[in-house]
Each structure stands twice: as structure tokens, then as C-alpha cells.
Amino acid sequence: MERKVRVRFAPSPTGPLHIGGVRTALYNYLFAKQNNGDFLLRIEDTDRTRFVEGAEEYIIESFKWLGIKFDEGVGIGGEYGPYKQSERKDLYKDYAMKLIENGNAYYAFDTAEELDKIRKEFEQNKKNFQYDCNTRQSLRNSLTLSKQETEDLLKNGSHYVIRFLFPKDTTIEFDDMIRGHISMESNLLDDKVLYKSDGMPTYHLANIVDDHLMKISHVIRGEEWLPSCPLHVCLYKAFGWQDSMPQFAHLPLLLKPDGKGKLSKRDGDRLGFPVFPLQWTDPKTKEVSSGYRESGYLPEAVINMLALLGWNDGTEQEIFTLDELIEKFSIERISKHGAKFDLEKAKWFNHQYLQHIPSKDLATLFLEELKQRDSEIDFDSSKIDLQSITAIVDLVKERCSFEKDLWEQSYFFFTRPKTYEEKAVKKRWKEGMTERMSDIFSKLNAIEDNSWAEKAEEFLMDYIQKNELNMGQVMNCIRLAVVGDTKGPNMVDIMRLLGKNEILKRIKTAINNIHL
RNA sequence: GCCCUGUUCGUCUAGUUGGUUAGGACGCAAGAUUUUCAUUCUUGAAAUCAGGAGUUCAAAUCUCCUACAGGGUACCA
Structure with a gap:
């Protein structure tokens, strides 16, 4: 029988969720849903010193916003809980003990300070210290101490950690779904701490125990875990769980857009x-x-x-x-x-x-923004209705990448030009234009209000032809007067939406204020 | 230092069984459309496939070496 697909996203609550982590979660989610599997959220808070208030809530809120739903986990529940590692604390000790009993792990009594000191000494000699097959025989641990000494130390409450005992001279091999076959020599690996002196497991132990207990079928995680994967594979073996070991897939990292390195x-x-x-x-x-x-x-x-x-x-x-x-x-x-x-x-x-969002929906959002911008708006904002905003949004939507671009693309519908773009004036408002615009103004004014914009367009076409002008000369000046710049959507559309009074008012202002 | 993993246009990438004018997208440039700006459309520039050696009639594709990059090397995840 095929194993049910169960994958997990397991962040630690040390701050906001990095976008690379979001991608990891997304890939897990896609894989789970494709296979009718389960997607769980597990919080890995075994490092209490790095705990950040609000991070867990942030993670949950993020996925809610993205529309990625978990089937099980923190905030949801499920039959394999609890899903927060700090709440599973007691469990890990038993598993660590199992490894001690079957000879795959040992007690180490060296303090962090002692190890730091040794590391520094090694560094001075340009060597790298590792707690491994070459050094463990000369350090303070249950391998070098007598059984009695070890027992005494444990009994009198000495601080200790439990380390994994890597087998000597073996090649550790596994298959990665993305990278293929990977192998590493056990002698090169260091005896990682599995259980810390504060009574908490490290990631390595907790991750294997939980993945096993939660029946995780595939581990899809970042590439930064690849080097410790041999340890994880060995742990599955040490526990005798190799038959149900998940398949691994190590994702490439998200890098900085400029230069090199991981996106930070x-x-x-x-x-x-x-x-x-x-x-x-x-x-x-x-x-x-x-x-x-x-x-x-x-x-x-x-x-x-x-x-x-x-x-x-x-x-x-x-x-x-x-x-x-x-x-x-x-x-x-x-x-x-x-x-x-x-x-x-x-x-x-x-x-x-x-572009796929209906204009009416965008208009509803935009209406909210307009309320905020009340002080910038030259009109009675209470009279701005959804219907007219929808028409405006329709006109400028394709120019926008974000909802917030709407204002930048349509502000002239709500505010009259205070200044006129210098370059545009120079280019378009040539000699004699003030007189010409005055003439156009009175003609436009004489056009009846009903379907004014359409009739105004007709008139302008006619006017341009009769006076042997080109479109740009006239329309750009009207645009300059109405928008304050030579940009924006179709002029007749703007005229229709703004209406006769407003357009004429702006043309008049421009005639009075633009000087050559 | 040691270990692991990578390396195709500026960027994301196609290329999965060796034989392609090395394809697409973003960005960029030009043209068209538009009365304007943007959109849109068309076209273009852009990768000696990191470098070298080998296998082969034939290599981006297979092998090895080198370089570079990233990751790891904690009682962090």
C-alpha cells in the first residue's frame, strides 16, 4: 500500500517569516494537495533563548493572508499533537535515552566554555575542532569516563548533553528528490548534540522524533539542511525507523538580487x-x-x-x-x-x-483611500459615489501594477491642477495659444449640457479641420489645462467623466495662469 | 581550512534518451497604435551554455580537473 503523503512546514518562532520560508511552505503545500495528503504546521521552539514574542501569530497570520491552509498543527489541532515542540519536551528525553542504551549516543560533560577554549586553541594552530571520532576519546564523556564516574556525575546533577555517536569508517548515503544520490563519509561528521543541558532537544533530535511520530512521508526543506541530512539518516537507522524514513528534498536558496549571498x-x-x-x-x-x-x-x-x-x-x-x-x-x-x-x-x-480584479472591487478599495485623502480633494468627497469611481478605475486600471497606483493615475479627477508641468507647457502652449484657447472656451461653453463631451469632441474635430490645425496642438492644450500635464487616458473620456462645468473652469484657469 | 551543493542571455529559466538557427518571460532598445503619457502589439539586442581536458562522427547535455558562487562546519534552527 502506498504511504499517505504527509508533509510539514516547521518554522521556529524567532522573528518574521522569511519569504524563502514562505516558498518552502508553498512547495510543501502544493506537493501535499497534489497527492491528497496532509500539510502540517509544527512550531520548532526548542531554542528558548531565541524565542520572539508574536512570531508564532505572525506565521499563522501570514499563511492566512496567502490562502495556504494547514490540515493539522498549531492553531488547528490534530491527532498527532501537540504540534509545538516546547509542549513535547518530555518525549524527547526518552528517545535520547534509547540511543544511549543502544550505543548510538553518549553523555558529554564538557561545558560550552571548555569547548570554546579548545576551539580557539585549534584555531590558533590553524586547525578546525570537531567533536568527532578523532577527538571524542580525549574529551569528558561517557566514552572516556568509567561507568561509575559517569553515574556519579549524572547523580550529582552535573550539566551534560547527549551526543550522537557516529559510526566509524562508513559511508552514509541517501537520495535527494532534487539532487539525486548523495554520500558522505562518517569520519568527517561531528557528533552533534541531540539533547541540550537545558533539557531541550536540538533540532536534529526533535525533528526526527516528530517527523516519525507524525508520520511525515516527505521532508521538503531548505538547502541549508543538506549537510546535516546524513546525521538525520543515521538517526532514523539508530532508532530502527529506516523503513519509514521520509524522502528528502532540499530546496535551493533565495539569493540577493544584487551581489551574492542569501536573501536577508x-x-x-x-x-x-x-x-x-x-x-x-x-x-x-x-x-x-x-x-x-x-x-x-x-x-x-x-x-x-x-x-x-x-x-x-x-x-x-x-x-x-x-x-x-x-x-x-x-x-x-x-x-x-x-x-x-x-x-x-x-x-x-x-x-x-x-487586471483580473473587477473594477468595482478596486473602486470600493479606492473609495476608502479617497476618504483618507479628503484634504487633497477639491470636491465634496461625500458626493463621490462608487459608480463614478468605477468608471475612473476602468479607465486607469491597466496603467496600474498596484491598487495604490490608482491615485497617481487618476488624481486629476479629484484635484484641479495647481501648477502646469513646465516642459509640457513649453512644448504645447505655443505662441497665440492663449487666444486660441479663449476662442475654444467660448465655443465649448455654448454647447448644450446634454451629452456635452460627445458634442464637444465633434466640435473640436471640426474646429481643428477648419483651422488647419493638427489634433495634438489643440487636445494637448486642453489636456494641459485639465490635467496639468500631458499624460493620462483619453481626453474625451476625461471630459465626459469630469463634465462641462469642471472642464471649462479648468480651461479658464489655465488661460489665466499659463504665461509664456 | 574541511565537507556538501551548484554554475545556460543583466534576472528567472527551457533544454532531461548527446544531433536545436540554444526557446520563453521580466527588464532594456526600436517601431506601430494613442492628440499625450502609460497600456497594448510587433521587432530587435542580449548566453563562444564558468574555464580547460577527455569520450564521441557529433557534447549545454557523459567523465575528469580547475575556477567561482552558495550552504554547512554551535548545548541555532
């Missing part, structure tokens, strides 16, 4: 893009880091962008819904090398998704 928190602030899904305020320093949500990204766009950063389906398709991703995703098609984050491409993705 600082890069976001430095280069102007978010590294976190949600905005985060550090509880201690009060430092604020920007988030995708607050920067105006659509969750669907973030997911699509992230999915394609290191994976593709082999076709030229780039826009995928979550359901399509679930259908088409495959671990084998994940690239092996790290990917640099590309801000421009991220914007492009958001633009694509923004």
Missing part, C-alpha cells in the same frame, strides 16, 4: 522590496520591516511569483492559479541552484493579477 532581512530595506509576507515590527528594537501585504501585493501574485522562482512546468506558461499549481507542481522539476529575487518581475506578476 536587510536587503529588503536596502533595495526597496519586502522580504516578509506581512509587515513586522520588532518587539524589542521597534524596527519596522515592510511586508508584501502592506506594500500592496496581491496574495495570488506573491504565490505565483514564488512558485516560479525555482520551479516551472516545462511549458511557457507563467501565470498559474493555486489550483493549477497544485495540479502541475512536481518536485523533480525544481531547479538545483539558488535564484536571485527580481523586483521587476514581482511587479509584473502583480500587474497581471491586478
